Amino acid sequence: MTSEPSSPRVTIEIFVDGFSTALRSVFFYVLIGNYIGLGALAHGLGFSVWWMTLSTLIVWAAPAQVLLISTLHTASLLEVALAVTLTSVRFLPMVAALLPVMRGPGVRQRDLVLPMHLTAISVWVEGMRLLPLMAAERRIAFYNGLGLGLMSAAVIGGVTGFFLAEKLPPLLGAALLFFTPLAILMSSARNSRALIDNLSFALGLVIGPIMAAQKIGLDLMWTGLIAGTTAYAIHRIRAIWRKAGPGA
Amino acid sequence: MTLSELGPVLALLLVGFLPNEVWRVIGLMLVRGLDEKSQVIVWVRAVASAMLAAVMAQLILSSTGALATIPIAVRIGSACLGFAAFLIGRRSVFLGVLAGEIAVLAGAYLFGPA
Numbered sequence: 051m052t053s054e055p056s057s058p059r060v061t062i063e064i065f066v067d068g069f070s071t072a073l074r075s076v077f078f079y080v081l082i083g084n085y086i087g088l089g090a091l092a093h094g095l096g097f098s099v100w101w102m103t104l105s106t107l108i109v110w111a112a113p114a115q116v117l118l119i120s121t122l123h124t125a126s127l128l129e130v131a132l133a134v135t136l137t138s139v140r141f142l143p144m145v146a147a148l149l150p151v152m153r154g155p156g157v158r159q160r161d162l163v164l165p166m167h168l169t170a171i172s173v174w175v176e177g178m179r180l181l182p183l184m185a186a187e188r189r190i191a192f193y194n195g196l197g198l199g200l201m202s203a204a205v206i207g208g209v210t211g212f213f214l215a216e217k218l219p220p221l222l223g224a225a226l227l228f229f230t231p232l233a234i235l236m237s238s239a240r241n242s243r244a245l246i247d248n249l250s251f252a253l254g255l256v257i258g259p260i261m262a263a264q265k266i267g268l269d270l271m272w273t274g275l276i277a278g279t280t281a282y283a284i285h286r287i288r289a290i291w292r293k294a295g296p297g298a
Numbered sequence: 299m300t301l302s303e304l305g306p307v308l309a310l311l312l313v314g315f316l317p318n319e320v321w322r323v324i325g326l327m328l329v330r331g332l333d334e335k336s337q338v339i340v341w342v343r344a345v346a347s348a349m350l351a352a353v354m355a356q357l358i359l360s361s362t363g364a365l366a367t368i369p370i371a372v373r374i375g376s377a378c379l380g381f382a383a384f385l386i387g388r389r390s391v392f393l394g395v396l397a398g399e400i401a402v403l404a405g406a407y408l409f410g411p412a
Contacts, residue, residue: 225399259359
């Protein structure tokens with residue numbers, strides 16, 4: 051039992067460190083931009099600014115929020131729920147890959163509930179890059195700071211977009227929604243050092259649209275399983291070859 | 299049932315929060331006691347990156363929502379241009395995003411609907 055990281059003062063310092071890392075992350079600005087687009091969309095479709103903010107805090111997933119805002123008035127609730135749940139399947143493997151990084155002696159299951167909820171694409175990408183570089187006992191507080199920091203960017207962006215909506219040309223609103231895919235594409239390319247990371251991302255990029263075009267349903271899940279398993283298999287085969295030695 | 303019958307906040311909880319959060323909770327439940335270096339987690343991580351990439355591809359190619367007003371060729375071309383700028387600019391995400399955004403705005407202005 052190390053007493054140092056469990057003292058509240060140190061925990062707060064680590065949390066603030068995570069929060070200020072969020073302010074320096076490119077995602078902070080990307081999220082503001084993207085959520086300006088979302089806030090404007092919510093305003094256009096007649097939602098309140100409180101509803102928009104609440105949806106950011108409790109859903110915390112831009113693709114699901116785009117779906118919610120744009121279909122809630124027109125589609126049946128069952129259809130909306132189904133569409134949301136299909137875009138959010140990615141959280142299962144993301145949370146499952148992230149939380150073991152934080153687990154250690156003295157970590158209770160309930161300590162992981164906030165990190166679980168804060169896990170969204172941007173936070174996950176930054177967390178997977180930064181957490182392994184720091185001492186295990188710092189990771190939960192740091193990630194909570196990082197996640198809440200990035201979430202506050204989304205809230206700021208959403209509120210700004212809501213009030214800018216009438217002045218924002220629709221084209222600019224659309225271009226703002228382009229921020230997230232661009233930033234994720236490049237951060238993933240920057241962060242992935244291992245072959246398996248690059249390969250699974252590249253395969254997902256290609257197989258995803260192919261699967262979606264087949265209209266078989268659950269295309270996101272199938273893409274993840276096929277592309278991810280292929281990348282993993284190639285990674286394993288290469289590891290076996292390497293172990294066999296250069297002469298083999 | 300429709301939105302007006304249920305109220306926007308209740309609808310948000312039922313068809314926004316719950317169907318979204320369920321996957322995070324399942325992820326938390328499933329990995330109890332798994333080590334970060336275990337092979338299952340290496341595989342799960344690859345599946346997660348692939349799904350993430352697929353969501354991004356869908357966002358770029360999406361035929362619904364506000365982005366649909368920008369021609370698909372402009373969207374794909376801008377993403378490629380942005381990525382090229384990122385590679386040329388010593389892997390700066392900021393530079394790549396900026397270039398991609400300028401390209402998408404310029405392209406939509408030139409080739410988009412009036």
